[in-house]
Amino acid sequence: MGGQILIVDDEQDIRRLLREMLSLEGHEVNEAANGAEALERLRKASFDLVLTDVRMPNLGGVELLRRVREASPSTEVIVATAYAELDTAIECLRAGAFDLLRKPFKLQELFSCVTRALERRRLNVSTDLVRLSQALFEQNALEQLPRAIVESVRSFMVADAVMLALPDTDGRLQAAHSHGLANEQESALALALGERMARMLPQDQTPAVLGPLGGDWRFEGFLALPAEVSSLLLPLIAGERLLGVLVILRRSEARPLSRGELDRASLLASHAVLALENGRMAGQLSASERMASMGLVAAGISHEINNPASFVLSNLRFIQQGLATLSRSLKLDKSEPGGQPEGLSWGPRQQEEFESIQEAVSEAYDGTRRIVEIVRDMRVLSRMDDAATGWFELNEAIRSALRITRAETTPAATLVVELAEGLQVQGSPGRVSQVFSNLLINAAQALSEWKGSKREIRVSSHRAGDRAIIEVADTGPGIAPEHLSRVFQPFFTTKGMTTGTGLGLAISRDIVRRLGGDIAVQSEQGVGTVFTVSLPARSAEGT
Missing domain, CATH: 1.10.287 (Helix Hairpins)
Structure with missing residues (x-):
């Protein structure tokens, strides 16, 4: 397999000769006449291998080697010299050179060294990818999966900051986890970029590169990044569903994010998609x-x-x-x-x-x-059979949930039940009962340590046209405004690792929507929370 190779030498004839020989071997080869020019090329593109001379004007090969290892640790460097000095060889190897070649080149030795360097580069990349993927798929605490994805992407891409944004119940992106964002302004910038990418997905699902080395027509006239900031925007898509957007930021003017790094980022993004889908299905x-x-x-x-x-x-x-x-x-x-x-x-x-x-x-x-x-x-x-599509009494499913959760609700609050009779809905009684069991347990947990004067859970149902409307309300502490839009988001939880997985409400919403209904939430801090479930109801004549 060919590699991306940068040849750095102040002798033009040597550069051209090496370029021709390595191009014939299937490699994509670029040239730089000195160390400073090489750093500029490295700033604009990603290379698998740098083949550099030692003695060059302005910036020598040893110093270039150090700069490359700092800016791109995964890039291999081979140093070539016509001067077989032991001290130089030791200095290069200590600085992280893959190997030292002596001029004039022996072709077989050159090809062998380049092949081995590229193989190690691919092996290191594959090893990093496998290690990070294992970290994702071995994440047993599902609510910690967004954090694991962000940390993996940040490490793999050598990024300064990463945000994983997931859609809320209305399809708007919310930050599930981020790391390295400098301040609120940068957080708002990252989220705005992710939202723009999500809105443009029906037209174009390709990743975007923004910054000094890249522009994207989808972002023309939208937001200008600070001069030192570059960004990769990676949509996470499963089939036709948007799972989220990864926003990767780098503040290094010496090595901004470039299109050359898209393959690397997209590879890990595909693993993030698998991990999110695996977590959802798990x-x-x-x-x-x-x-x-x-x-x-x-x-x-x-x-x-x-x-x-x-x-x-x-x-x-x-x-x-x-x-x-x-x-x-x-x-x-x-x-x-x-x-x-x-x-x-x-x-x-x-x-x-x-x-x-x-x-x-x-x-x-x-x-x-x-x-x-x-x-x-x-x-x-x-009985969770989705094929159960007959009509059944809604109140029976609600009363079943009330009885099942009595051990949770009775110590926490006074229970008030006001159910309208004659409401029938279609589907699986077990599924519907699971939804209300979830809502009742959440209400009980919200009230368990609440110090307010009123501790009450109210469950009510009524008919509104062709819909059955059920409310589960509590007089607990309420939900913080910044959390309210995320309560149905998979893996989001405020209960901590030992109490919740962040999947209960997401699964409940999925159940309700598959039955042709919807679920919404209203909350006021210090007053309480109301979850409203709407389901198609059998007409009064049909009963």
């Missing part, structure tokens, strides 16, 4: 696996508990009816002449004890019935 798979596991557990619980629970319910119901009959009999006997049945003393204390027994039996009956309901709710929640 989150959905994790949720599906949890549901599947719950289904298996629920099936076992149902098999082991339903029969004895039904037996207990039946007997408790029999006892309830027997106690009610006995109570009526006692009251009837007391009202007849003579007062009490023979052999039975019926004083206030016995009356109180009898009523306590009735209450205990009634509570046992209610508790056992709740066990049966929870098992049933778990089985419904675990």
Whole structure:
């Protein structure tokens, strides 16, 4: 495979000879007459290999070697000299030269050295790419994936700053993670560039290079970068979907970002796309696996508990009816002449004890019935079949979510439920129940440490034309304005690494939209948050 080679020598004949020979070997070769000219070419383009003479006017080969290693550590450098000085050789090797060649060149030795240098360059690039890709795909904490992508790109591209912007629920880009941005103005600049790129994607999906070495018609008259700043803009696209935009900045006037680095950046961007898609699918798979596991557990619980629970319910119901009959009999006997049945003393204390027994039996009956309901709710929640397209009672799915999350919501807040009857929606009851379970748990977690005077979760539903509108509201601390537009963004979380993955609301929105609905959020800090779910509802005539 050919490489990008820069030949630096103050003798024109040697430059031309080397260029012709190396071009015949399939390499793309450029020339520079001295070290200063070489640095200018390196500033404008990316090279795999620099082949330089040692003794040149103005800037010698050893100093050029040092400058190249500083500006582009992955570029290999071969130093050629007609003076076989041991000190020079040691100095070059210590400065990072790949090898030292002696003039006049032996062609076979030259070709062999160039081939080995390019192979090491490719091996180092491949090794770096593999290492960084492994870091992405081994990222178990999914909410940390944007950070891992940014750090990988920054290292791989030797960039000063990188921003990963992901679309929010309305398709507007928001900074998921950034590193190295100097101030708020530079952050705003990076986000504005990413938004411009996202808007232009329907017309052109190619990356953009901006700065002293590149311009792009899509950005004409848009924003002028500071003189020292250059930028690469890489759209992250899966099929027709925009996953995000990578904005790479370099502030080095000596080595601005150039089109020659697009292949390198695009290669890592493709890995970022795979990592984001993998993370999204891993989150959905994790949720599906949890549901599947719950289904298996629920099936076992149902098999082991339903029969004895039904037996207990039946007997408790029999006892309830027997106690009610006995109570009526006692009251009837007391009202007849003579007062009490023979052999039975019926004083206030016995009356109180009898009523306590009735209450205990009634509570046992209610508790056992709740066990049966929870098992049933778990089985419904675990049925995640998207093919379930029949109509079902919306309130049953909501009540199921309320029962499933009771352990979370009861300690955190007072629960107020106002559900309109007769609302039917189409789809999977398990999927819908999962959405409301998510919203209820989020509300409970928001209120768990809230010190406000009112701690309430309100769940309400009503019909609005052909839509069922469901609200889950809490009186918690609210969501910060800078976070509000990002709550449905995959991997975004404010709960920390141990509490959330940043996928719950993203998955919930995906479920609702696949059912033909939508989900929105309103929040005011110190007042509370309202999530509103809208779903297509069956017409009143159809019910």
